[in-house]
Amino acid sequence: xxxxxxxxxxxxxxxxxxxxxxxxxxxxxxxxxxxxxxxxxxxxxxxxxxxxxxxxxxxxxxxxxxxxxxxxxxxxxxxxxxxxxxxxxxxxxxxxxxxxxxxxxxxxxxxxxxxxxxxxxxxxxxxxxxxxxxxxxxxxxxxxxxxxxxxxxxxxxxxxxxxxxxxxxxxxxxxxxxxxxxxxxxxxxxxxxxxxxxxxxxxxxxxxxxxxxxxxxxxxxxxxxxxxxxxxxxxxxxxxxxxxxxxxxxxxxxxxxxxxxxxxxxxxxxxxxxxxxxxxxxxxxxxxxxxxxxxxxxxxxxxxxxxxxxxxxxxxxxxxxxxxxxxxxxxxxxxxxxxxxxxxxxxxxxxxxxxxxxxxxxxxxxxxxxxxxxxxxxxxxxxxxxxxxxxxxxxxxxxxxxxxxxxxxxxxxxxxxxxxxxxxxxxxxxxxxxxxxxxxxxxxxxxxxxxxxxxxxxxxxxxxxxxxxxxxxxxxxxxxxxxxxxxxxxxxxxxxxxxxxxxxxxxxxxxxxxxxxxxxxxxxxxxxxxxxxx
Numbered sequence: 001x002x003x004x005x006x007x008x009x010x011x012x013x014x015x016x017x018x019x020x021x022x023x024x025x026x027x028x029x030x031x032x033x034x035x036x037x038x039x040x041x042x043x044x045x046x047x048x049x050x051x052x053x054x055x056x057x058x059x060x061x062x063x064x065x066x067x068x069x070x071x072x073x074x075x076x077x078x079x080x081x082x083x084x085x086x087x088x089x090x091x092x093x094x095x096x097x098x099x100x101x102x103x104x105x106x107x108x109x110x111x112x113x114x115x116x117x118x119x120x121x122x123x124x125x126x127x128x129x130x131x132x133x134x135x136x137x138x139x140x141x142x143x144x145x146x147x148x149x150x151x152x153x154x155x156x157x158x159x160x161x162x163x164x165x166x167x168x169x170x171x172x173x174x175x176x177x178x179x180x181x182x183x184x185x186x187x188x189x190x191x192x193x194x195x196x197x198x199x200x201x202x203x204x205x206x207x208x209x210x211x212x213x214x215x216x217x218x219x220x221x222x223x224x225x226x227x228x229x230x231x232x233x234x235x236x237x238x239x240x241x242x243x244x245x246x247x248x249x250x251x252x253x254x255x256x257x258x259x260x261x262x263x264x265x266x267x268x269x270x271x272x273x274x275x276x277x278x279x280x281x282x283x284x285x286x287x288x289x290x291x292x293x294x295x296x297x298x299x300x301x302x303x304x305x306x307x308x309x310x311x312x313x314x315x316x317x318x319x320x321x322x323x324x325x326x327x328x329x330x331x332x333x334x335x336x337x338x339x340x341x342x343x344x345x346x347x348x349x350x351x352x353x354x355x356x357x358x359x360x361x362x363x364x365x366x367x368x369x370x371x372x373x374x375x376x377x378x379x380x381x382x383x384x385x386x387x388x389x390x391x392x393x394x395x396x397x398x399x400x401x402x403x404x405x406x407x408x409x410x411x412x413x414x415x416x417x418x419x420x421x422x423x424x425x426x427x428x429x430x431x432x433x434x435x436x437x438x439x440x441x442x443x444x445x446x447x448x449x450x451x452x453x454x455x456x457x458x459x460x461x462x463x464x465x466x467x468x469x470x471x472x473x474x475x476x477x478x479x480x481x482x483x484x485x486x487x488x489x490x491x492x493x494x495x496x497x498x499x500x501x502x503x504x505x506x507x508x509x510x511x512x513x514x515x516x517x518x519x520x521x522x523x524x525x526x527x528x529x530x531x532x533x534x
Contacts, residue, residue, distance in 0.1 A: 004119050006030045008134040008448070011108045014042015016138035016423035016437045018089060019063065021098050023445035024136075027452075032132075033098075034124065036107040040093050042140055044085045047185070049163040049375075050170075051192025052082030055184060055213070055274060055328050056432050059226060060245045062088060064234040064438060069095065071227045078272075079215045110389035111135055113418060118461035120419065133461060134448055136421045137385070141428075144383035146376050148180060149500035152354040159371040163189060164378065172197045172371060178359055180351075181375035182208055183493070184325065187332045189375055194335035201367055202343045203351060203359065206491070207318040209299045213328035214272015238439070241512030243432040244273070246280045253282040253291035265298045274326030275432075286323060287484050296322050306333040315343045323486035325494060380493045381507040382406035382426050392417040393465075402426075405505040407475045409466035409530055410520070412440055418465040421447075427478045429516045430494070430508035439513065443520050447528070454534050462534040470530030474509075481510040 007029035010020045017033055018040060024031045037045045044052075054061045058075045073091065075084065093099050107125040114121060120135045145164040147153060161170070163185045172193055179190055180203045187210055194200055218226075226233065237243045253261065261282075268277045277295070284291040300317055307313035316336060335341050344361065353360045358369040379386075382402060390398040394416045401407075401414065408414050411428025412421055421444045429436050451462040482488050487510075491497035495504045509516060523529045 004117075004131040004133055006032045006130065006132045007452075008032075008136060009034060009108075009120070009122050009130060009132040010136045010138055012042055012138035012140060012143075013037070013040040013093075013102055013104075014044065014138065014140055015063075015089065015434055016140065016441060017042065017136075018093055018098060019065075019438060019441045020136050020138055020423065020444070021101055022096055023441055024448065025098070025101060027445065027449055029448075029452075031101050032130065033102040034106050034108050034122070035102060035104050036125070038104050039090070040099075040102070041086045041089050042138075043142055044082055044089065046143075046164050046166070048082055048086075048166040048168070049161075049185065049189050049192075049373075051188035051190075051330075052185075053188055053213075053330070054080045054082075054085060055326075056434075057245055057273070058218070059233065060237055060243065060432055061085065061434060063092065063434065064230075064238075066092075066095075067230060070230050075218070077215055077217055079213055108388065110391070111420075112389075112391040113393050113420070115393055118419070118463060134419045134421065134464075136423065136444060137425070138423045139384045141381045141424050142378045144379040144387060146379050146383075146499050147374060148351075148376050150351055150354055155356050156354050156358070156369075156372050157356045158358075158369055160374075161371065162374045162376070174198045175370040176358075176368060177201070177371045177373060178203060178367060178369045179373045179375055181377065182206070183375065183377055184327050185377065186375035187327055187329050189373060190341075191330055191332045191335055194338055194341045197340065198370075199340045200335075200342070201369070202341075203346050204315070204343055205347045206320060206324075207316050208324070208327050209274075209296065209318050209322045210327045210329045210332050211269060211274045211277045211299065212272045213330050214270070215330055234435075237432070238435050238517060239514045241431070241514060242275055242279060243435040243513045244275045244279075245432075246273075246276050248279050249281055249283045251282055252284050253288065253294055261294065262298070265295070269298075269302065272328060274328040278322070278326045286486055289321075289486070292322050292486055303333055306337075308337050312336045312343055315345045321486045321490045323490040324492040377493055377498055379499045379502065380496065381424075382496075383499070385422075385425075390417070390420070392420070405475075405503070406507065407471055409471040409474050410440075410443075410516075410523075411509065412444060413464070413466035413471075413531070415466050415468045415471055418463040419451075421464075426507050427475060427509050429513050430510055431513045436513060436516075439517055439520070446524075447531075450528070451534050463532070464534055465532045467530055467532055474530070475506070477511070478506045478509045482506055482508070485510060 010033045013035035058080045110123040119131045122130045176199045177197045178201045182204045241248045268281045349361045352362045359367045386399040406426035408425045411425040423440045451464045454462040496502045
């Protein structure tokens with residue numbers, strides 16, 4: 001028999017890695033979780049910038065599989081702040097005694113498939129090499145940080161921060177702070193810092209459509225009602241399109257009167273949530289241009305009301321399609337009414353250079369800064385894989401396999417990379433993240449269990465590997481589903497457009513979580529269709 005150190009090595013100890021560890025341990029397998037950070041948390045460990053907050057309501061930003069914990073674990077507001085998410089994940093690890101299977105401050109630098117032994121050899125940053133039958137990557141879609149391609153990037157002599165590697169201690173009191181980027185992270189950090197700095201300048205390329213979050217305290221009565229209905233809450237979420245806990249609209253924008261449309265938009269604005277505003281109001285905002293313009297006009301009207309300075313309001317007024325990841329805020333636009341908060345339009349007046357003392361724009365204006373914050377996001381989804389040496393059965397790296405475009409079967413498996421699984425790999429569903437993670441983790445653990453049973457029967461090690469044809473078909477389906485979407489017509493990280501020099505590609509499945517779960521079920525019912533026999 002082939003010798004190996006562990007049945008499975010899991011890379012990453014965030015939402016996905018924690019649950020993957022538990023599922024495999026529950027099967028009686030030997031498991032080691034490799035985590036580069038000093039502790040669990042994944043995205044929520046590294047992204048500890050001021051204002052960090054989930055854009056999913058607290059009720060569904062957690063695990064669904066521990067009913068007792070769902071009823072007992074305390075949370076008091078509609079949305080979880082970053083430190084609360086991190087504390088929750090630490091709690092789950094402690095509750096289920098999972099830390100004993102984890103090693104921290106340790107990164108996977110490379111992994112190579114050995115076909116003769118049917119094992120992966122995993123090389124760690126510590127110099128150690130481990131062998132495992134299975135490798136499960138739980139590195140997440142937002143882990144490889146992205147810096148803009150700007151001259152003088154490393155010349156600044158003041159304090160420099162990237163929101164995805166935030167230090168434990170910081171102090172911006174009486175400092176002039178510049179923030180480059182105004183996506184979800186930029187909106188949150190600007191909102192959080194505006195009241196605590198001498199001056200804040202937002203360097204903004206694409207103004208965003210930002211909807212109020214609707215954050216408020218949860219009453220004891222509401223919490224009791226939630227605790228009595230967890231099964232129903234999760235069932236509805238997992239059988240919906242986006243799994244955000246609301247019923248997606250089936251009403252076309254122009255099937256109602258102008259007056260009723262305004263009322264529906266206003267009600268959604270008051271309720272809160274960017275996803276609800278886009279998908280809970282009307283069904284065609286994401287693909288019908290006229291419907292999208294109606295939503296744009298409503299949000300622009302709100303910006304004009306909120307921002308008193310017409311010059312600032314004009315700069316903050318978005319003019320692209322309302323078709324990026326829907327954002328929500330806790331007072332973003334109002335912060336620009338403060339005299340110490342300003343915005344620079346770097347689309348019309350680009351940054352020409354970062355200097356030792358600040359930023360110079362193309363018109364020659366110098367912005368002197370004490371601290372510079374990069375809220376410029378990530379090389380999302382496939383970026384974390386391409387930086388690693390993951391060598392498959394054909395002796396090619398995953399980066400080579402994805403040279404033209406990242407392709408996977410179901411966001412989980414890649415041809416020529418046997419017994420290698422991904423949670424939230426390319427072509428996974430575009431949804432609320434925790435329910436999708438659970439769906440994929442449970443599918444992967446079931447596949448491993450079946451493979452182990454098959455291997456026992458055959459007296460050898462079974463191999464789980466996606467078929468090339470099935471992978472191509474899945475990627476075509478992802479392409480077709482997004483082809484008519486306005487998301488496809490908008491430069492954003494969702495298609496890789498935020499990274500200089502990166503070829504845009506389809507990174508997500510836009511069919512929704514319910515349809516994705518149905519596809520997995522049909523696959524199983526048809527003898528693991530799309531995977532080579534094992």
